[in-house]
Every structure is written in structure tokens, then in C-alpha cells.
Amino acid sequence: MISLFLQYLQYEKNYSSHTVLSYRTDLYQFCDFLRTDPSEFNPTLVSQSTIQQWILSFMERGVSPRSISRKISSLKSFWRFLMKRGLVDKNPALKLVLPKTNKPLPAFYKQQEMDNVLSENNRTGGFEAVRNRMIIDLFYETGMRVSELVSLTDSSVDFDARQLRVIGKRNKERIIPLGETICQDLRVYKEIRNRVTDIKCDALFVRKNGMKMYSKAIYNIVHNEMAQFSTLKKQSPHVLRHTFATILLNNGADINAVKDLLGHSSLAATQVYTHVSFSELNKIYKQAHPRAIKKGGQI
Structure with a gap:
């Protein structure tokens, strides 16, 4: 069974x-x-x-x-x-209670850290350097999952409409808008890729030998690149996904729109980022608002 x-x-x-x-x-x-x-x-x-x-x-x-x-x-x-399925007539797991867990708030990169890693000064180098920065930029600007990025093909990108077609969990498709700059960068990446590699698949991101990249390689790229610019204990594509959501909410984006962009099936999964946003706002308030500061300079 x-x-x-x-x-x-x-x-x-x-x-x-x-x-x-x-x-x-x-x-x-x-x-x-x-x-x-x-x-x-x-x-x-x-x-x-x-x-x-x-x-x-x-x-x-x-x-x-x-x-x-x-x-x-x-x-x-x-x-x-x-x-x-009618295979049993009793459910011994029905009344089991899930233990309460203190879920840690999602970690995310600071704006300055992202500005540093994606600055023009770091866009030089050969094919792999350009590809690695492109991968990080795409995670940061779309909030997609690793599995979604791995499954991207050239046809996933619509340069005319500036859109990215993503296949998410349970094969659900969603469309993510792209900015003009990242579209230009993707074009440059593809030109370099087509020139220096002998492409053997239809994947958007490939290794130097032209073969498709897989999740482990993507994780390693993000970890190695972000570790140079961030002090977070964990460096991963999912932290970039957290960063994408947090930045949108901090800048006033509607939570339902963020839910759709992330490909969440329920609003509950997205609401964790509102707690992150409030934590940041609360920190800023305590640091900057005169009424939040007690006499003697204490908060």
C-alpha cells in the first residue's frame, strides 16, 4: 500500500x-x-x-x-x-496533533549586498562568470525556485513581451514580468553562451561543455558568489527568493501579487514575509523615531 x-x-x-x-x-x-x-x-x-x-x-x-x-x-x-480509496475503514492518525514549532523568520540579503554583487564592476570575466552573475540576478529579480530555474529553456523567455514563463510545483505555469535591464543582460549572456559553448540541450543555463546544469551546481554557484558579499550564515537560492519577496513588500507591493509572483498556492505561505517586513520597519522606527527613544538615549 x-x-x-x-x-x-x-x-x-x-x-x-x-x-x-x-x-x-x-x-x-x-x-x-x-x-x-x-x-x-x-x-x-x-x-x-x-x-x-x-x-x-x-x-x-x-x-x-x-x-x-x-x-x-x-x-x-x-x-x-x-x-x-476505501482501503481502510479507520484512521489512527486522524487525531494526532502537530507539535508547535517556532519558525525562524526567513533570512534575506541587504540591498547594499545585492547592489555590490550585481554591480558593473563584477560583470567582467569569461562565460562562467557572466553566467553565474546572470543566475543570481534572475533569482533576485524573479524570486523563482531552484527547480524552476533549472527547467528554463530558451523559449521560456519572451524578449518582446519582457516575460518569463516558469513551470512551478505540480507543473503549474506562471508568468513573471522582466525588466528591460535584465532582458538586455539575458541577451548578452545568450550571445556569449552560443559563441563559446557547443550547446547540447535546450536549457537556458548550461555548463561550459554545453550540457544542462542541475540543482546542486546552481546551489554551489550561489553559495560561492554570495559568500563574497554577505555575512549571512546561509547562502542559497532560497535566500534570494526571500530577498525578492521582502523587497517587494517593503516597497508597498500587494501581498496577493507577491503570492502570485512566488507561485504560492495559499496566502499563508506568503504572509511569513510580512513579519520580516514588519521586523525591519520596527527596527527602523526604533532607530529613527524620536518618540521611540527613551531619555538617556535608550530605546
Whole structure:
């Protein structure tokens, strides 16, 4: 039944291979706890008490609430699937409560850091240098995910309309507007790419040998480039995505518009950035507003 559920996630829900693997890992761990082979797992024999004992074993080992919450969610989704398909008549995961997690606010790059990394002084160099800056610029100006950037092809860019067609999670398509400057930079990048590489695929971003780039290479590029200009502990494409959203909201963009640009399916996922924006505004207020400063110069 587990394999049936995983096929459902992959082919009907169009979940990414990474997400499907996470579900598989959680369910296989549960089978290990039950000392049962996943192929012989019988969900009708599982009780709520058994699941609670499994969860307790993680708590005793000091596993984070976030990780435990994900494992509970995996079991809930699995039994919901079984109930809908009529494969079981009881759901032992129904009343399980997700542990509260203190979600950290998303980190983002400062405007000056982005100005420095994308300045004209850093736009010199060979093909790889130009490509790497182009990748960072595109993340910063579109807020797209790594998987979305990797799947871009030459036809994804409409230079006349200044638009980028992105295929997001669950194969949902969205259109992101592009500025004139980044369109010009993309044209320059493509000219250099076509001149110095023997292109062997239709991907927009390629390696020097003309082959398609994958997520790990993109992560490494962003990490290495941004580490030169930022003091954040984590340097990643997702931090650039956070930066994109935070800058838009700080400059008065409508949250629903930001939601659509990010490709979020619900507003709740976007609202975390409003907390970041408020934190920044609160900091500025305390530093600059005379009524926020107590006597003696204290805030």
C-alpha cells in the first residue's frame, strides 16, 4: 500500500521526487519501528497508540519539533489516501496533533549586498562568470525556485513581451514580468553562451561543455558568489527568493501579487514575509523615531 501511495503522490499529485522521497523515508522509518517490511505493511493493524509510541521515540532522542511534525504529516496524508480509496475503514492518525514549532523568520540579503554583487564592476570575466552573475540576478529579480530555474529553456523567455514563463510545483505555469535591464543582460549572456559553448540541450543555463546544469551546481554557484558579499550564515537560492519577496513588500507591493509572483498556492505561505517586513520597519522606527527613544538615549 505504501508503494501505491507513493505512486499517487508522484503521478496524480505531481509532487517532486524530493518530496516523494521524504514521504517514503518517513513511512519506511515507521515500518522499521514496527519491525515490518514495507512491502508487507498492513495499515489495518496500526492503532493511534502505536503511532504515538513512534512519535515519543523521536522526542526521547531529541529530534526537532519541525522534523516530528513532518513525520506526523506524512502519516496523516498516508491514511487520508487509504480512507479515500476505501482501503481502510479507520484512521489512527486522524487525531494526532502537530507539535508547535517556532519558525525562524526567513533570512534575506541587504540591498547594499545585492547592489555590490550585481554591480558593473563584477560583470567582467569569461562565460562562467557572466553566467553565474546572470543566475543570481534572475533569482533576485524573479524570486523563482531552484527547480524552476533549472527547467528554463530558451523559449521560456519572451524578449518582446519582457516575460518569463516558469513551470512551478505540480507543473503549474506562471508568468513573471522582466525588466528591460535584465532582458538586455539575458541577451548578452545568450550571445556569449552560443559563441563559446557547443550547446547540447535546450536549457537556458548550461555548463561550459554545453550540457544542462542541475540543482546542486546552481546551489554551489550561489553559495560561492554570495559568500563574497554577505555575512549571512546561509547562502542559497532560497535566500534570494526571500530577498525578492521582502523587497517587494517593503516597497508597498500587494501581498496577493507577491503570492502570485512566488507561485504560492495559499496566502499563508506568503504572509511569513510580512513579519520580516514588519521586523525591519520596527527596527527602523526604533532607530529613527524620536518618540521611540527613551531619555538617556535608550530605546
